[in-house]
Amino acid sequence: MAIGYPNGKSYSHSAENNKKNQVKKTAHSFSKRGMSLEDDINASNETYLSRNKAVIHKKPTPVQIVQVDYPKRSAAVIKEAYFRQASTTDYNGVYQGFYLDFEAKETQNKRSFPLKNFHEHQILHMKQCLAQQAICFVIMRFTSVNRLFLLEARVLIDYWDLKNNEGRKSIPLEELEKNGYELYYGLSPRIPFLDVVDVLIEKSFSKESNNHDKR
Amino acid sequence: MAIGYPNGKSYSHSAENNKKNQVKKTAHSFSKRGMSLEDDINASNETYLSRNKAVIHKKPTPVQIVQVDYPKRSAAVIKEAYFRQASTTDYNGVYQGFYLDFEAKETQNKRSFPLKNFHEHQILHMKQCLAQQAICFVIMRFTSVNRLFLLEARVLIDYWDLKNNEGRKSIPLEELEKNGYELYYGLSPRIPFLDVVDVLIEKSFSKESNNHDKR
Numbered sequence: 196m197a198i199g200y201p202n203g204k205s206y207s208h209s210a211e212n213n214k215k216n217q218v219k220k221t222a223h224s225f226s227k228r229g230m231s232l233e234d235d236i237n238a239s240n241e242t243y244l245s246r247n248k249a250v251i252h253k254k255p256t257p258v259q260i261v262q263v264d265y266p267k268r269s270a271a272v273i274k275e276a277y278f279r280q281a282s283t284t285d286y287n288g289v290y291q292g293f294y295l296d297f298e299a300k301e302t303q304n305k306r307s308f309p310l311k312n313f314h315e316h317q318i319l320h321m322k323q324c325l326a327q328q329a330i331c332f333v334i335m336r337f338t339s340v341n342r343l344f345l346l347e348a349r350v351l352i353d354y355w356d357l358k359n360n361e362g363r364k365s366i367p368l369e370e371l372e373k374n375g376y377e378l379y380y381g382l383s384p385r386i387p388f389l390d391v392v393d394v395l396i397e398k399s400f401s402k403e404s405n406n407h408d409k410r
Numbered sequence: 411m412a413i414g415y416p417n418g419k420s421y422s423h424s425a426e427n428n429k430k431n432q433v434k435k436t437a438h439s440f441s442k443r444g445m446s447l448e449d450d451i452n453a454s455n456e457t458y459l460s461r462n463k464a465v466i467h468k469k470p471t472p473v474q475i476v477q478v479d480y481p482k483r484s485a486a487v488i489k490e491a492y493f494r495q496a497s498t499t500d501y502n503g504v505y506q507g508f509y510l511d512f513e514a515k516e517t518q519n520k521r522s523f524p525l526k527n528f529h530e531h532q533i534l535h536m537k538q539c540l541a542q543q544a545i546c547f548v549i550m551r552f553t554s555v556n557r558l559f560l561l562e563a564r565v566l567i568d569y570w571d572l573k574n575n576e577g578r579k580s581i582p583l584e585e586l587e588k589n590g591y592e593l594y595y596g597l598s599p600r601i602p603f604l605d606v607v608d609v610l611i612e613k614s615f616s617k618e619s620n621n622h623d624k625r
Contacts, residue, residue: 250538252498257470258488273473273491283467287502289511292543294504323465328507 232301232336232343236286239384249389251288251295257281283320290392294329296321296348297388301336307365308335310358318355321348330395334378334388337368343378344371345391447516447551447558451501454599464604466503466510472496498535505607509544511536511563512603516551522580523550525573533570536563545610549593549603552583558593559586560606 233253243249262275284298298321300312313333324331331348346366357363371377376391448468458464477490499513513536515527528548539546546563561581572578591606 244538247538247541250535250542250544255470255472255494255496256475258473258475258491260471260473270492273488273493276473276488276491277485278488279470281470289509289539289542289544292509294507294509296504320465323459323462324504326462327465327504329465329504 232299232334232338233285235380235385236299236334236388239386239388240286240288242384243389249288249290249295251286251290253286254281254283280316282316284317290330290389291396293392293396294324294327295392296324296329296331298333299336300333301338303339304365305337305339305368307367308337308371309365310355310363313351313355318352322352325349325352330392330399332392332395334386335371335375342368343380343386344375345378345388346371346375347395350374447514447549447553448500450595450600451514451549451603454601454603455501455503457599458604464503464505464510466501466505468501469496469498495531497531499532505545505604506611508607508611509539509542510607511539511544511546513548514551515548516553518554519580520552520554520583522582523552523586524580525570525578528566528570533567537567540564540567545607545614547607547610549601550586550590557583558595558601559590560593560603561586561590562610565589 237253240249240251240253243251257279258273258276259279260273260276262273264272264274266272284296286299287294287296289295298313298317300308302308302312321331325348333346333348333351335344335346336342337344351366354363354366376394378386378388378391381387452468455464455466455468458466472494473488473491474494475488475491477488479487479489481487499511501514502509502511504510513528513532515523517523517527536546540563548561548563548566550559550561551557552559566581569578569581591609593601593603593606596602
């Protein structure tokens with residue numbers, strides 16, 4: 196797997212050490228303008244796997260296979276198949292014993308993220324996972340301004356329910372800045388989303404101990 | 411989803427209540443002779459999902475799509491695609507916050523389970539998952555005698571390493587009876603493997619608290 200290089204900028208070693216202290220990074224530093232969000236996430240998952248940090252994979256696109264040919268001395272060829280609708284989100288895996296489950300979405304919009312990018316079956320799957328105490332979220336990219344956010348599933352679901360009940364059609368960027376976690380591109384992994392997962396895990400533990408103290 | 415009925419035997423309500431007390435069940439009671447292990451596991455997963463007990467899905471077969479046709483007023487048709495090798499096991503999901511990961515295998519053998527039914531990439535994936543504290547196992551079916559076993563991944567991996575080091579080719583049935591957990595077909599779910607997962611979770615907690623006491 197080729198390691199990508201920043202867009203023309205030279206990579207400064209101190210930049211990576213300072214990364215954690217930087218509140219805001221220039222979004223252009225490490226982003227791959229031509230690469231899709233999916234490519235960046237897949238590459239990040241490969242980085243995490245190679246470092247034995249997490250085991251996260253994209254689920255293959257489900258297809259309904261109708262006809263397969265078996266030529267002699269050649270690999271089997273699928274000659275007719277149809278796309279099936281997935282019943283889950285695209286990504287899941289394990290990180291320090293926790294089940295992670297997430298979806299990746301992009302928009303060309305500059306100021307708000309359309310809720311129609313999500314589908315009922317994905318929302319339903321997230322609800323089912325949350326009921327089983329999964330760590331569940333979405334990674335959302337504003338492609339035209341190259342900004343990335345991680346939004347917890349329970350927050351997305353609240354917006355989704357507003358869509359159905361109050362006609363809300365999108366999530367404004369300002370609300371993502373407030374209710375989500377901005378992600379900054381890195382070199383390796385390209386999208387260090389586990390850094391935010393660490394925060395979510397911390398949050399859930401302190402919530403548990405708060406409840407404990409109240410008893 | 412049609413609910414299957416036992417092979418010709420009338421279903422006695424008391425049978426289900428007594429099920430937990432029975433050490434040994436007649437393997438033929440609820441088995442679906444014609445159904446594959448995969449079908450039975452998929453049906454069990456659907457049962458668990460419908461009862462909000464766990465969210466477990468089979469991963470779709472990965473295919474490399476080369477050519478797609480887009481006929482007017484019809485669904486897209488995949489005209490050329492190839493099977494890709496999966497890099498993971500077939501099943502994963504979440505149960506009470508735990509990440510579950512497993513593979514399903516069948517053999518016609520009566521007395522031992524061939525290790526060649528497993529593949530290096532599956533074993534590697536299991537090792538990676540165990541390193542992240544996943545609950546990882548295989549469900550193995552002896553089709554000709556209709557018996558099912560759940561074997562923890564770490565035990566399978568030990569046998570696999572023996573295969574490479576000492577030429578071991580299969581796991582004898584007696585050792586599965588000893589080192590694995592026999593599963594008995596039910597009505598709904600057909601294969602109640604979460605009952606064994608509960609035992610594995612208990613085991614891991616008592617191991618933790620034992621380690622704790624020793625400090």
